Amino acid sequence: MTAQGMRFHQDASTSNGTQHASNGSQQHDYQTQHFSNGTDNHTTPNGTLPQKNGVHPPTARPTPQPFYGHDREEVTRLIIQGLDDLGYHGAASTLSRESGYEVESPAVAQFRHAVLQGEWSEAEALLFGSEPAEEGGGVSIRNGTHPGLKFVEGVDQNQLRFRLRTQKYLELLESKDLGRALMVLRQELTPLKQERSKLQHLASMLVNTPDGLKKEARWDGATGQSRQILLQELSRSIAPSIMIPAHRLAELLDQVKRNQISRCLYHNPSKSPSLFEDHMCDRSQFPLRTVLELTQNAGEVWAMEFSHDGKWLATSGQATDVLIYDTSTFQVTHRLTEHTDHVAYLAWCPGDRKLITCSHDKTARIWDATSGQCTLKIDHHTQPVTAAAWSPDGQSFVTGSLHGSHRLCLWSIDGEPLYNWAVDYRVQDCAISPNGKRMVVISSECQIVVYNYENHEEEYSILLKSRMTCVNISQDSQHMLINMASSEIQLINIDTAEIVKRFLGQQQGGFVIRSTFGGADQNLIISGSEGISKHYPFVVRTATHNPADARVYIWHKENGSLIERLEGHGSPGCVNVVAWNPADPCMFASGGDDQKVRM
Numbered sequence: 001m002t003a004q005g006m007r008f009h010q011d012a013s014t015s016n017g018t019q020h021a022s023n024g025s026q027q028h029d030y031q032t033q034h035f036s037n038g039t040d041n042h043t044t045p046n047g048t049l050p051q052k053n054g055v056h057p058p059t060a061r062p063t064p065q066p067f068y069g070h071d072r073e074e075v076t077r078l079i080i081q082g083l084d085d086l087g088y089h090g091a092a093s094t095l096s097r098e099s100g101y102e103v104e105s106p107a108v109a110q111f112r113h114a115v116l117q118g119e120w121s122e123a124e125a126l127l128f129g130s131e132p133a134e135e136g137g138g139v140s141i142r143n144g145t146h147p148g149l150k151f152v153e154g155v156d157q158n159q160l161r162f163r164l165r166t167q168k169y170l171e172l173l174e175s176k177d178l179g180r181a182l183m184v185l186r187q188e189l190t191p192l193k194q195e196r197s198k199l200q201h202l203a204s205m206l207v208n209t210p211d212g213l214k215k216e217a218r219w220d221g222a223t224g225q226s227r228q229i230l231l232q233e234l235s236r237s238i239a240p241s242i243m244i245p246a247h248r249l250a251e252l253l254d255q256v257k258r259n260q261i262s263r264c265l266y267h268n269p270s271k272s273p274s275l276f277e278d279h280m281c282d283r284s285q286f287p288l289r290t291v292l293e294l295t296q297n298a299g300e301v302w303a304m305e306f307s308h309d310g311k312w313l314a315t316s317g318q319a320t321d322v323l324i325y326d327t328s329t330f331q332v333t334h335r336l337t338e339h340t341d342h343v344a345y346l347a348w349c350p351g352d353r354k355l356i357t358c359s360h361d362k363t364a365r366i367w368d369a370t371s372g373q374c375t376l377k378i379d380h381h382t383q384p385v386t387a388a389a390w391s392p393d394g395q396s397f398v399t400g401s402l403h404g405s406h407r408l409c410l411w412s413i414d415g416e417p418l419y420n421w422a423v424d425y426r427v428q429d430c431a432i433s434p435n436g437k438r439m440v441v442i443s444s445e446c447q448i449v450v451y452n453y454e455n456h457e458e459e460y461s462i463l464l465k466s467r468m469t470c471v472n473i474s475q476d477s478q479h480m481l482i483n484m485a486s487s488e489i490q491l492i493n494i495d496t497a498e499i500v501k502r503f504l505g506q507q508q509g510g511f512v513i514r515s516t517f518g519g520a521d522q523n524l525i526i527s528g529s530e531g532i533s534k535h536y537p538f539v540v541r542t543a544t545h546n547p548a549d550a551r552v553y554i555w556h557k558e559n560g561s562l563i564e565r566l567e568g569h570g571s572p573g574c575v576n577v578v579a580w581n582p583a584d585p586c587m588f589a590s591g592g593d594d595q596k597v598r599m
Contacts, residue, residue, distance in 0.1 A: 301591025310583025
């Protein structure tokens with residue numbers, strides 16, 4: 001460890017009570033639909049008009065004219081669906097009646113109904129087309145047969161059958177009908193010739209309890225959202241002209257907003273842009289100037305984080321104490337003093353009641369944020385504790401270390417060891433996704449390892465050419481942000497492991513720099529940067545390094561543009577860490593080698 005910053009270690013959709021089905025439609029008893037006095041009691045899905053019970057079919061209409069260059073039928077059907085999503089069912093039915101357009105055909109409505117009601121033989125016949133099935137009475141379409149729904153190009157129909165029949169199988173297991181479940185496994189799932197591992201996994205569930213089944217299958221049961229999820233998955237394979245994707249109008253409006261945001265260089269509002277006007281933020285509304293310097297730290301600042309509600313700011317680093325500031329006054333409310341060596345990492349728990357700190361004294365400590373008292377000490381590690389991450393429920397946490405048999409451990413909030421990953425690498429940093437499904441770990445050996453946090457198993461790993469200094473996960477749990485010693489920050493899709501964006505410009509080589517997401521809706525990327533180093537003069541003498549950098553860099557996340565390169569903490573030294581207030585998009589902080597926090 002040097003006096004010029006912390007160096008690398010060189011050895012190193014809805015609730016169960018939902019009222020609406022997917023696509024904004026409602027679940028109905030199609031045998032009892034009716035109108036009264038010509039008024040739609042919104043018993044039909046998505047504004048469709050049943051062709052029975054005395055209701056007249058839509059009136060003939062002239063050849064449709066384009067709507068300002070758009071297909072009139074598509075626009076009208078989207079509006080009908082949108083009205084249903086908004087709860088204006090009468091208006092949706094009126095528009096359907098007047099225009100003559102329906103959101104979806106009776107066959108699609110029946111398919112939706114069959115899936116949501118668990119009528120699996122009928123659902124399969126409606127989807128793929130079939131004569132009436134022998135078992136269970138078959139398809140109850142009005143004419144007794146159906147040609148099937150139109151699929152998008154390239155769809156593997158056996159995969160869809162497998163997904164449908166898997167739901168059927170799981171529901172039979174849940175109801176403890178093991179005999180029929182075994183028949184479905186042998187006679188309906190096995191002949192589809194899907195991956196053997198999938199069949200083996202399903203077969204292993206035969207011995208599970210209902211609760212164990214749900215946990216093993218990651219499935220919430222027939223009365224949960226599983227049928228809704230199944231319908232949404234199947235609908236993606238059906239031609240959108242036949243079955244409009246759920247909430248399509250809202251999705252299109254979101255695309256409009258995202259497109260405007262991507263073109264708005266200084267986008268940082270606390271509210272979503274209005275649809276009534278084109279959006280563009282002014283640079284004068286962006287946080288560009290230092291308004292306050294906090295000088296209470298006794299050493300270089302290496303770690304810093306705002307509480308989730310934005311009311312507190314915790315800082316630590318080269319000194320042995322940790323400071324907690326009240327962001328309404330920026331007075332120190334607590335000075336935490338029980339560590340005996342550098343405190344290189346800290347993190348607020350969900351709910352902000354507790355703070356965890358990690359130190360080179362080989363311990364991690366949990367503090368009560370209200371009283372400032374240490375409530376738990378983790379001393380199982382034999383080397384410096386480098387990182388920690390809270391589970392989304394705040395009832396457990398993970399710690400990471402550089403050496404020893406306890407390099408990556410899961411603990412209960414009471415300090416009981418829950419799991420120890422047997423890893424052969426040194427943990428540099430780690431993060432748990434907000435949805436609790438994944439944990440991302442970066443090592444001193446240039447490796448990213450992604451785990452399934454629920455079952456603790458490794459999903460995949462990536463070996464990079466450069467060392468990494470920190471990892472963050474976006475609030476939507478879709479992306480990880482990796483800061484690299486090669487003066488590059490990468491935004492990576494967690495599901496696909498593909499690089500989404502690269503952010504360049506900051507200077508980095510020998511020290512730990514912590515970047516993060518920032519701004520409203522995490523639409524910005526912010527990072528510190530290195531400056532002149534008396535210990536590493538080569539860092540500032542290459543063509544790729546600015547000898548007087550030590551600045552704060554801000555990029556637009558969507559388009560990758562460098563927005564600002566702000567004055568940092570002066571050179572020599574580094575801007576080691578930055579943090580953006582999650583409750584105030586116009587406030588961020590930076591910490592540097594000058595022992596100051598700049599607001």
